[in-house]
Each structure stands twice: as structure tokens, then as C-alpha cells.
Amino acid sequence: MKRRRGSLKKVAPTSGTNLSRSGYTAIAHFTHRLTSPPGWIPKTTGARGTHQTGDRPAWEPDSQPSPPYLRTAVTEPFTALAPPQRLHSTLSSAVVGMGSPAGGQVAGTLHPSHLAFAESSLTDPEQDSWELDDSKPARDALALPERGLQGLYLSCFDMLFTEDAAWLLKVAEGAPPAAGSPRPEPRKDPEQCPVIDSQALGLSLGLDAQMEERSLEQVQSMVVGEVLKDIETACKLLNITPDPMEWNAGNVQKWVLWTEHLYRLPQVGKAFQDLCGKDLCSMSEEDFRQRSLQCGDVLYAHLDIWKSAAWMKERCSPGDDKLTAGEELWSEADSFCSGQPIHLWQFLRELLLKPHSYGRCIRWLNKEKGIFKIEDSAHVARLWGIRKNRPAMNYDKLSRSIRQYYKKGIIRKPDVSQRLVYQFVHPV
């Protein structure tokens, strides 16, 4: 365990440079989220056109039924291994799942249930597997108090490594580089690696450990890549730049609203009004907590991730292109021009492309045919409203706009019409 703890510390930058403190913090948050199952908080069912405010269910571990993944994941890890292909999606789902609305748990606080790797991801990331029949005897996940995130994280890693190291290498190579930035090679000289106190931990680097570390780095690269992609998507959806420093007050407000809705945080209201990006970035975690007692720290953690991403972008691609870091991200926006207002159908498609972030409010029923279902109409409408600065947006109005697409031949009802189910006429 100690040996592994050493390698986990190497969670860090994808470039040869050391990661900032906040970078580490951000990765820690990623890892934290990695272990939080998506959709943990029960769906809030707002009435049409109205929004549930307040009274959001708090993180109540004791009152929640223990979902199957929790019972099986920890004590019965990875006996039935999926084929590499599937593991890939597993890993990305886990990674992307970090960004999943996982409820309002306080970042940095370890709850035992965080130890559970989302078993659902191991079988089918799209499924709400805790709704499936779970005939296995309930295990007491809490009986593993010593087993921290690191052990868990490495369990995932071990699974990948022992099962198919070659595949992992392949995946790491094939991992889509984060927008525009050159995918850094796996570190080869430990000299430049950010502080690893492996010696202090009595770690002797055997061949095993070296390979382990290398693969771990690749996993980390994937993590970072996925996070950057998530941020890119969020930028598209929100119409803001990736670098928080560039945000104006409106952008900040949008980001706050979006984040709190996406992660179903308690609403902070206007606590962050009239702050521009620079102000926001200069605030400490304590400042955040003061503005919002309930979720200031979570917001801070998210902002930290964004800041780190922007930081990494800057370091990794020092203006070798004609584009700045921010523009690089934007150049990836292919489905619509950056200046043009986003269309509703584009917005919906973007949401659908990120099932692990938005899968609980909208998802594909049949991606090939372009059939999708809006699972949480109020939530989708809310997100659309945030995007368009239309606080009064609701599903009534959103659906009217969708119906306008009928005669334009963009969206239609599927052959067998079902509630909240639509179909893109031209699926990609």
C-alpha cells in the first residue's frame, strides 16, 4: 500500500512542468469525484414551468439506500472484467463521471461511500444500475475504513494494468489530445517529475513499479484530457471562454448558475453577483465559503479545476500557434461558429454528447437513429435558460421551440411517439 501511495502522488501534470498547488488540488478533486457515483442525489421533479428552489436533499448518506455498486464495488472488485473496449469506456466514464452531478457533498470531506467505485460504470455506464435487481448479499462497504481514495484509485488502475497493459498503452496513445494542445509524452525522466517522495516512503522502484507509474501517468493524462474536454463542452454550452480570468460579471454569474444546477448544489442566489472573473479568481476558499456557506467550497473546487485547466493550457501550448489558449479551445467548436448564437438543437446535441455530465436530464435512446429522451424536462429547460439568459425558461416554452423544428426538418417525433422523446431527422 505504501508503495502505491508513492505512485499515486505522481498525480500531476501532463507536461514536463510542475503542477501548481491548485493543480494538485484540482486533481485531488477529480479523484474525489472519480469515486462518487453519478446521479446519487434523487431526481428533483419540478412542476412544469416551476423550479424547485431550496429544499434540495442534502447529502444524507445514512438515509440513502445502499445502491448495488456500493455493496459490490469495494469488496468484490473487478472479478468480472470487461473487455478492453469496455474498460476504455469504463475509465472515461469514471473520469467524466467525476464531473457528474454527485450531490452536494463537501469537497475534501471523505465519506465512506466515496470509496466505492461506481460499479455501474463497470457494466454499463449508461445504466442506472442501482435500479436493477441486486441479488448479491449486501456488503458493508463501511467496513473498509482504512481504504482511502488512493487504494481505490489504484484498484482501478490495477485492474487496467494487470488485465491488459498493452491495451492501456494503446489507449493512452490514442487518447484524444486535449483541444489543440500537443499531447505530452509520458514522462521519461523522473527528474522532472513533480516531487515524488517515493524514497521517503521506502519505495524501491522495481520494474513493476516503474511500469505501474508509467501507466498511471497515462491514466492521469486521460483524466486531464477528459477534464479539458468537459470544460470545452461547458464553454460551448455556456458561451464563455475557458479562462476564468477573462470572464465578465455575466460570465461569472452564468458559470455559477450552471455549476450549481449541474451538480445540484444548493442555490447560492446572488452571492457571486457583480464579480468579474479576476475577482473570482483572486478569492480564497474562505471567501467562497463566506459567500455561500453551503456550497462555497464546492464552487471553489470547481473554479480551481477551471483555473488549473487554463493554467495547464497556457503552459502546454505557449503560443506556438497563432491562436491563444482560449482560442484554441474555441477553434474546436465545429458545430457552430463561436460568434453565432447557439441553436436549441445544437445545445441539445451537446448535452447528449456528454452523457456522464448530463445523462440524468437528457440521453440517447438510440444514438444511431438520433432518438433521445428528455429525462428531466425542468432541468433541461433550466440549463437552456441559463445558456440564453432567460430565467423564465421552462419546458413549455422549450418544447414549443422544439416543435418549431418539425417543419424545418431538424427534429421530429419518432415513429412510435412517446412522451419526452424526440428524434433528430439527420443523426450524425
Add this chain to the structure above:
DNA sequence: AAGGAGGATTTTT
């Protein structure tokens, strides 16, 4: 009650 179809009108970009 929530969703669906579509007309009419206004607003935003």
C-alpha cells in the same frame, strides 16, 4: 397534471 400540437404575437440577435 404533464405533455403535445400549433397559432399568434413579441423579442432578441
Add this chain to the structure above:
DNA sequence: AAAAATCCTCCTT
């Protein structure tokens, strides 16, 4: 002018 937003009536599930 296009695309939404808003409002509304009637209808279906």
C-alpha cells in the same frame, strides 16, 4: 429575417 420566447387553446396520456 431567423430563431426564440411568450402566451394561449385544445387535445392526449
